[in-house]
Amino acid sequence: MLTRGVMTRWSLATRRRWATHIFTVLVIAAWAIGSSGVPSYLFPDPVTVFHRSVEFFLGYKLFSHVVASVTHVLVSLTLAFLLGGALALMAHYVPVTRAMVHGRITPFLNSFSSVGWTLLAILWFGLNTGTVIFAITAIILPVCIINLQAGLESIDAEMAEMGRSFTRNWGRYFRLLVLPAMIPFMFATVRISFGVAWKVALTAELFGGNSGFGFVINLARQSFDSSQIFAVITIIVVIYVITDNLVLAPIQRRLVRHYADD
């Protein structure tokens, strides 16, 4: 009777929040219980995995792999953004090239598999950083082209015309009108590409790299070190969730609010 009264007084939002926390606790509890009965090779327990994850940030040797993966992702992101931006701009401002970029280059890149790029890059460049960066860049390039194209297309035609009637200077027009209008889209591009790159880096590094998380997983796999594999996966997921929810999403919300108002 009493609990029912409490239940109805609680708003749906509160109950939702509690349900979410209870779910989180239940999952970790299930993990702990489930892992206690089976060999740690199949299912390492959460405490071990937590310790192994923290180790990555304490020792120089393991931390260097964290740095390597982050570097791979950032360099590829920059390359793909610049290249994708150049292609999207060309397709937008030189209309005859539109069919070439959006009808040929993008669909082709988009349907090519990440493993395909990685294995080809290994044959071309060998096992090294260049291979990893090439593979990641090739995979996120179509993502960049598609998102930046959407941004360019969103620029109001009348506004563009007004801009051109004020100045004939292309640099000024681009800097004062196109660039500000593109900022939310550029940021969205970075956010989506980061997510894809961060996850796919693992594949590229596992097959084609000599450093980074994927490389660590490959070694762990060969020595059946499951807790190391779980630790890497945990770090990847945690870093992704933190960067996306606590850094990128708030900035994007602010940008959208700022640029949508005027």
Next chain:
Amino acid sequence: MTDVVTTSAPHATADGGVRHAFLSRILADGLIAVVIAAWWLMSQRLPAIVLPGPWAVGKALVDLFTDPDSLMHIAATALRVIGSVVFATLIGAFLAGLTYYTPVLQDVILKRIQPFLGAMPSLGWAILGLIWFGVADLTVIFIQTAILIPFCLINFTQGLRELDTEIIEMGHSFTRSKRLIFLKLIVPLMLPYTVAALRLAYGVCWKIALVSELFGAETGVGYVMLQAQILSDATTVIATCLVIVVMFAAGDTFVLRPLSRIVAR
């Protein structure tokens, strides 16, 4: 005078349009010709293990589609892709349905399960699948389904969010049966999103099929590709990539796109 202007203006644009269309076609298809020519030229100077020529790759591609043994591998991949897409769509629809019918669980699904599945790298699933289930067909299906669920879930929750509440309200005024409302209103309204989810999942699945097959399978296109990679057989590696492109394009053009056109009507 005005007559001349009005009749000649569309002519001029139509003429320009034709020229524009022609030119852009030349550029688009010209690019393919240039790429193939450059590829051929480069392959003349480089050893075949680095860059095989387009002719050799084309021949290998035809061989892959005609040799019964490799056809079996392609069929294995295709069947697993279809199975995973169906499973992922069903599970995604189920989870999205939970957020709709049990609002208490909304955050559990949208703020825990969805972000977790979205953040999980496909390689992570591939390795976990291998550790837990060993090398088997079901392992590959498990890996692919796990990777595809977040894509399907997003599509379905988007669809439910855009569901017209007035139509549902109208439904409620006609019947009290939740089952009837579900079958007669929600299912038909969700059909376009279901097809969109299928299409997206199908496209993603062909691309990640290689990752999931590299560890967990002894059949399939990914297996063929890995064997070729071990033997430094670049011709087959490129050809298997193209098999993926061909199979994806075929399924999308001949099945999914017509399906989405039917549903849109």
